[in-house]
Amino acid sequence: MRIKFAITGLAAMLLAAGAVQAQDFKPRLVRFGYGLVEDSNQGRAVRMFAKEVEKATGGKMKVRAIGNASLGSDTQMQQALIGGAQEMMVGSTATLVGLAPEMAVWDTPFLFANTKEADAVLDGPVGEKVKATLEPKGMVGLVYWENGFRNLTNNKRPIAKLEDLQDVKLRVMQNNVFLDSFKALGANAVPLPFSELFTALETKAVDGQENPFNTVLSSKFYEVQKYLTVSNHVYSPWIVTVSKKWWDTLSPAEKKVLQDAAIKSREFERKDTREEAAKALAEIKTKGMQVNELPSAEAGRMRDKLAAVNAGIAKSVGQGTWDSVQAAVKQARAK
Ligand code: TF8
DSSP, X not given: OHHHHHHXXXXXXXXXXXXXXXXXXXXXXXXXXXXXXXXXXXXXXXXHXXXXXXXXXXXXXEEEEEOTTTTOOHHXXXXXXXXXXXXXXXEEGGGGTXXXXXXXXXXXXXXXXXXXXXXXXXXXXXXXXXHHTTGGGTEEEEEEEOXXXXXXXXXXXXXXXXXXXXXXXXXXXXXXXXXXXXXXXXXEEEEOOGGGHHHHHHTTSSSEEEEOHHHHHHTTGGGTOOEEEEOOOOBOOEEEEEEXXXXXXXXXXXXXXXXXXXXXXXXHHHHXXXXXXXXXHXXXXXXXXXXXXXXXXXXXXXXXXXXXXXXXXXXXXXXXXXXXXXXXXXXXXXX
């Protein structure tokens, strides 16, 4: 009798535990879109995130990683998230500026001197505050990922001084800070979605572009670009976002799984990106690109030219946010 009772009790307990789990995790499909190719730092991190979520939900929540901008450019995917037609994406904060103006603060040229500063500021209170501005717009920001410091490539000439940017038809992200920055530097800046960039370079519709080493490699820009100039002119991050419409249908346990997996993916992604970037320059050279470093005096001249752009960013993100970011950078730099 006793044993039977114990067994029934155990069975009841197991059933109850199962019921809790079934309630916490509904079968769900997460379409997670991104713009780069599958074999890229972006693709690897999305797949890592997918595995984490599936493991944590016992396979209840399935994450389908959809790369190559197959679900659309960054801005198209953002609209799909807002409308609830797509659950998740990762893309540049720069492409969110039209919706969430404060994101423009991350496009400030020469804002961070190194990744330590970037991590501290983005993961700190002001990074959180800027991320939170997405919610009223219909998206929930989970974490920032590293895209990397951006460098110039083009087919006209090595950029050894400010004047070398003159008349270079340079593709920029679809964002006024990038447009204004490169116009101020004398380039002929042309905004284009990333998904159209390779073709634009190949057909010579534009002469050049700017992106981190990792992307120059993964997107094979070396096939259509001759010169690479190490300029590190801006660190403009990626951000992982969720459809707010969909987020609101999730249980607290499901939200926690996504948040925890996002943090794990951030650590994985930054490490992976940095390891790849450290080896990238040598590989870019073997692919035949001619590489030069932008002399620091010339970077300084560029900074001077960008004073008015910086003032414009401060105005559009609000002086409070601008000052908080500057203070956070200063604090990180002092550490
Ligand atoms: C760019 C960005 C891209 C990202 C990516 C498609 O140049 O650096 O890497 O937007 O998510 O557009």
